[in-house]
Amino acid sequence: MQYELYYWPGIPGRGEYVRLALEAAGADYVDVAREREDGVSAIGDLLEGEAAPFEAYPPFAPPILKAQERLVSHVANILRFLGPRLDLVPDDEASRDWVHGLQLTMTDFIAEIHDVHHPIGSSLYYEEQQDEARRRSHVFRQERLGKFLGYFEDVLARNPAGKRYLVGDALSYVDLSLFQTVSGLRYAMPRAMAAQAPSIPGIMALSERVSALPRIATYLRSARRQAFNEDGIFRHYLELDAD
Amino acid sequence: MQYELYYWPGIPGRGEYVRLALEAAGADYVDVAREREDGVSAIGDLLEGEAAPFEAYPPFAPPILKAQERLVSHVANILRFLGPRLDLVPDDEASRDWVHGLQLTMTDFIAEIHDVHHPIGSSLYYEEQQDEARRRSHVFRQERLGKFLGYFEDVLARNPAGKRYLVGDALSYVDLSLFQTVSGLRYAMPRAMAAQAPSIPGIMALSERVSALPRIATYLRSARRQAFNEDGIFRHYLELDAD
Numbered sequence: 106m107q108y109e110l111y112y113w114p115g116i117p118g119r120g121e122y123v124r125l126a127l128e129a130a131g132a133d134y135v136d137v138a139r140e141r142e143d144g145v146s147a148i149g150d151l152l153e154g155e156a157a158p159f160e161a162y163p164p165f166a167p168p169i170l171k172a173q174e175r176l177v178s179h180v181a182n183i184l185r186f187l188g189p190r191l192d193l194v195p196d197d198e199a200s201r202d203w204v205h206g207l208q209l210t211m212t213d214f215i216a217e218i219h220d221v222h223h224p225i226g227s228s229l230y231y232e233e234q235q236d237e238a239r240r241r242s243h244v245f246r247q248e249r250l251g252k253f254l255g256y257f258e259d260v261l262a263r264n265p266a267g268k269r270y271l272v273g274d275a276l277s278y279v280d281l282s283l284f285q286t287v288s289g290l291r292y293a294m295p296r297a298m299a300a301q302a303p304s305i306p307g308i309m310a311l312s313e314r315v316s317a318l319p320r321i322a323t324y325l326r327s328a329r330r331q332a333f334n335e336d337g338i339f340r341h342y343l344e345l346d347a348d
Numbered sequence: 349m350q351y352e353l354y355y356w357p358g359i360p361g362r363g364e365y366v367r368l369a370l371e372a373a374g375a376d377y378v379d380v381a382r383e384r385e386d387g388v389s390a391i392g393d394l395l396e397g398e399a400a401p402f403e404a405y406p407p408f409a410p411p412i413l414k415a416q417e418r419l420v421s422h423v424a425n426i427l428r429f430l431g432p433r434l435d436l437v438p439d440d441e442a443s444r445d446w447v448h449g450l451q452l453t454m455t456d457f458i459a460e461i462h463d464v465h466h467p468i469g470s471s472l473y474y475e476e477q478q479d480e481a482r483r484r485s486h487v488f489r490q491e492r493l494g495k496f497l498g499y500f501e502d503v504l505a506r507n508p509a510g511k512r513y514l515v516g517d518a519l520s521y522v523d524l525s526l527f528q529t530v531s532g533l534r535y536a537m538p539r540a541m542a543a544q545a546p547s548i549p550g551i552m553a554l555s556e557r558v559s560a561l562p563r564i565a566t567y568l569r570s571a572r573r574q575a576f577n578e579d580g581i582f583r584h585y586l587e588l589d590a591d
Contacts, residue, residue: 154506161506162446165453165499177445179452181424186445202420202429203405209422210408212452216459224467224480226487237467237480244469256408263397263404 108134108187109171111148116337117285117330119215120168122180123187125281128324130191136329151176181208184278193278204272207260207279214253214286218293219338221245221345231335231342242345246297250290254305257283261307268307269314276318283308284315289339297347351377351430352414354391359580360528360573362458363411365423366430368524371567373434379572394419424451427521436521447515450503450522454529457496461533462581464488464588474578474585485588489540493533497548500526504550511550512557519561526551527558532582540590 108127112120120136127134138144150156154163164178170186177186185205188194194204219227224241225234257271266274271283287308291298302309315321324330333339351370355363363379370377381387393399397406407421413429420429428448431437437447462470467484468477500514509517514526530551534541545552558564567573576582 154502161508163499163502163506164449165456175442175445178449182445182449182452185448199418202418202425205428206407206421206425209425209455212455213408213459216456220463220467224463225484226491228487228491237483240480241468244471248469248471256406259397259406263406265404 109137111137111169112167114138118337119180122282123168123183126187126278129320131320181212188278195273204277204279211282217249222340257308258305284312287312292333293339293341294346352380354380354412355410357381361580362423364528365525366411366426369430369521372563374563424455431521438516447520447522454525460492465583500551501548527555530555535576536582536584537589
């Protein structure tokens with residue numbers, strides 16, 4: 106079957122967390138807004154409850170995944186749905202809840218990373234909240250960045266199956282998400298991340314391993330992979346990075 | 349079996365979303381930090397990976413639910429876990445994914461409500477970010493409050509089973525969460541919520557119905573229910589409410 110991913114074009118954004126799972130598994134999917142002429146309006150139809158047969162189930166925001174008669178939204182919910190279908194999660198329920206919990210911590214991390222450059226409101230331009238962003242960035246780099254990264258480093262170190270993956274002895278979707286977040290942070294805050302690197306050798310190595318997975322390596326070289334830019338979650342503003 | 353809820357004492361906070369599900373179902377549970385002498389240090393042990401047999405699975409933050417040999421963290425993950433066990437979610441997987449997606453939208457809403465009074469950082473006092481909070485509150489009340497509330501109103505109106513519950517024809521955990529969020533907002537921003545009320549008759553009525561459920565009504569009158577206060581998510585600061 107063919108999955109359909111609905112996400113805004115022009116940024117990797119939160120859609121990228123879903124794309125990486127689909128790509129890692131070699132799944133058949135359409136990136137609707139980028140591959141179909143009416144793709145963006147198709148997103149609007151879903152959000153407004155005008156897309157049959159999903160009128161009663163309007164998602165709040167993209168990304169949205171359509172899998173035949175199923176519609177799922179929110180990155181973590183989509184990945185929880187895809188995990189067993191793409192063999193990107195262990196078989197037992199306890200492990201699945203653990204992976205999902207890790208993904209929800211990732212969700213919180215991503216929201217905080219976004220709000221560094223948009224502390225007052227998403228509807229305002231960055232330039233309208235630059236002073237507040239500088240202040241938030243300082244707090245984020247001092248307290249939050251290392252706390253989240255250190256948490257995933259600790260999870261990796263404690264994995265009873267070894268430090269090759271966050272959970273168990275095989276790739277799961279949260280490994281892919283960690284790769285994406287680490288990549289985005291290295292783009293957005295290269296100096297702050299260089300300072301963090303010595304403290305997080307395990308997740309830096311894991312990110313490298315993910316990027317070298319054959320399907321992921323092929324994807325990263327393809328036109329399907331979009332570059333980070335200053336409309337997305339991870340934005341490179343010199344004044345928000347470490348000195 | 350007896351559930352154990354681990355959450356900081358002194359605030360309803362995110363723990364309250366779990367408590368309401370346990371209370372609505374009449375489940376047997378211990379609110380560990382409030383009922384056991386060493387409860388707060390027990391939370392620390394879990395977070396630090398020092399609580400057997402969960403050393404390899406440190407949660408990032410409370411609330412945390414222990415159910416015999418299972419440990420689950422994040423409100424939405426806990427409610428997803430409890431839903432089928434407490435009969436607070438429909439039976440089919442598609443409905444469960446839909447309820448979980450709604451709960452994840454609630455998670456985002458709650459995070460935005462919190463950040464109204466803490467736009468720069470959770471580690472700073474409100475008084476250290478009061479100017480930024482006023483600005484964020486203005487944007488939140490103009491753009492976000494109505495968007496989220498209107499979304500849930502729309503979901504309720506579209507429910508094919510009728511407007512009595514958000515999903516299907518029976519109470520689910522996201523109804524309880526909506527009640528808690530509406531209650532918190534009415535405490536924090538009574539003037540802004542009074543202005544919203546005429547636009548959201550369905551979810552205002554749903555909140556009333558939830559509060560009148562026999563077990564919930566009993567709970568709300570009990571000492572187990574903690575009042576909202578200015579250490580929690582929902583804080584009543586006059587200067588952050590509408591004029």
